[in-house]
Amino acid sequence: MANSKEAKARIKINKLLEEAEWQFFDNEKGPANIQLEPNVKITKKDIDAFGEDFESTKGGFIDFLLLDEKGFPFVVLEAKKEEKDPLDGKEQARRYAQSQNARFVLLSNGNLHYFWDLERGNPEIITEFPTQESLMHRLEFTPDNNRLADDKVESDYIATTQNPNFKDDPRYQDETTKAQYLYDEGLRVLRPYQLKAIQALQRSAETGNDRFLFEMATGTGKTLVSGAVIKLFLRTGNAKRILFLVDRLELEDQAYKNFVRYLKNDYTSVVYKQNRDDWKKADIVISTVQSLASQAKYKKLFSPTDFDLIISDEAHRSISGNSRAVFEYFVGYKLGLT
Template identity: 35%
Template sequence: MNEAKTRQDIIDQRLAKAGWDVKNPAQVKSELGIKIKKFDSVSEPEHTYDGQQYADYALLGDDGYPLAVVEAKRSSRDARIGQEQAKQYAKNIQSQLKGKLPFVFYTNGHDIYFWDTEKYPPRKVYGFPTKKDLERLMFLREHEKPLSKELINPDISGRPYQIEAIRSVFEGIDHAKRKFLLVMATGTGKTRTCVSMIDVLMRTNRVQRVLFLVDRIALRNQALDAFKEYLPSAPLWPQRDETKFATNRRVYVTTYQTMLNIIEDDDYSLSPHFFDLVVADESHRSIYNVYKNIFDYFDALQVGLTATPKDALERNTFKLFECEDGLPTFAYSYEEALKNNPPYLCDFEVLKIRTKFLELGINKGTLSGEDLNRLASKGENPDEINYANTDIEKSVTNLDTNALIVREFMQECIKDEVGVLPGKTIFFAMTIAHAQRLKEVFDKLFPQYKGEIAKVIVSEDPK
């Protein structure tokens, strides 16, 4: 396919998907004439008009000034051979029209590269930006302020390690990095640290639109509450009971699955350049395996947050955020939080609840004579009963074991201020069915609490 055919069949269509009408000269100027100097690196033959060549596409703003130039190559060629040529077009447009430096794109129809020559090296992107995207990116580039001089709001994140985490990201941004991974122990304020970072990035015109991703609805609601409290002036999506995607907000908080559905839904046609920053809460293996497409799709600064200790993180997590194995952008461990004077976190004690079944499993040797007789009366062979301890509550259920666990917990747990009810506690069950059985045991053993002592919280629950 030659260049003209590539443009007509592929590139024009991809520009149209981003809202550009290539037949409207007020939006797209094809073959924009540019007076140029001779550059040894420019390999395309000179036009017959001396000292002048033509940019394949110029994407125009409302004032008619080129926001970006697009250099096209035939589909069979490497798009990157147009890199230097496109850059020189942009520079000569700026010189000729005495205006802003246009953004640079070069493509063979299949691969699209974006180059903000004043800030970053070229990078491959999923698609072309819309006019609003380019206008926003141009505004941010023209009005950005130094990050190093901007104060971090201590009312949002005033602890030294939180400030260090934020500054580590800012230092990377100043060195043209675009991906970051923050490892912070549970309870040390990952969300507040992130909100504080976003506050500064917005005040310095580094970002306008932020996507904050979580893996379940409960965490989404917590994050929404944090943004409402600490960034009350930033319009949020979603508002209460809002389901339709809105394009006029500053901060978007949603689950990975919801955003993946939006990306894949042609009715939304969400631009790959819609967000300036994507934050991934609880970044771990499942994020890389299942939702990597989200990070590939959006051309934005990306920050991963996780409480998983750096030594336990999968290599893919470091790879996703372009960090060396074992070396996140910043890490603050549980042990460091304990050692601080005064400590930021409290230590814990392990209470081991041992039963014969939990230690040895369920088999002929661990069953009582009564159990063996009951099996025999049902025509079952006790020799065929053999469950490892790891199978309990996965392949087999033992109600007595669950009851023992609940009784031990109620006896040994930290109580409320009255000394009666347990303090807030999380039980990590083996399965959803196991969680339901544990609740039933609580209700059976402690009926005086009328079914309110324990609640099942699972992904299937819309609340």
């Protein structure tokens, strides 16, 4: 009821929009970036007329257009009464988004929210709305599972990033000095079982899966395999930015040093706590899960769409509680290592 002290759907959705820095009206932060229809600004009278639970709207829902930084629609938000399932009528939202050349859809009843990238799979549950900046980043993300599956991953996948011309060196070409040359130069070669793991992920992705798990014993090169997976996703355009979560400080430093060693010629790695102001410039962001889970900092620091691939090292330690919440907060491909 409109007079209830408990916030209803419209109030909750307005708060989510505000927290993600979407705004109905022009202010000191910039122009309004929410519209009811193309090129028509919303007034406070319009918003109030919907009712606190959208009870005054036809069908109990309303579609908003969220605009990109140039003022063009690129998100359709279908806001519904609390009693309605956000997924009801999702195809209608899809058609409307496509008619506006909008790639993204948000579906919400104030309590349950979904994010839908129309170029990638089905709606995914989120707990916060993504920001405009985060979605602008995601526009550069063009996932293609076939491209991911077709990329040829061979034993020299990492070594060719470390030194694209290493095979031209006479020491490599000479079988008697080849192994010593690779060792001296720090060039990493994937072993057959590591290749099998990566190729299994490729086959799984080809069938439409976007969640993967590697079970690997200690000492079998999980970080090297992770480096190859990271290169695979970045190289094929299936990720623009990757979050690598660890559960101990020493693993954070170790992962950073290894990714720099493996991938620095093509991709930039940073430890989040050391690059709080410019982490968005990096391809790979490394953090302990505890530092993000503390006081739910991850919700304040990141938008759900800031990363396209989330990798959780020692995933068996972070399958519940706050650690799991961090992992599941983000929308994107997920890889667990255990």
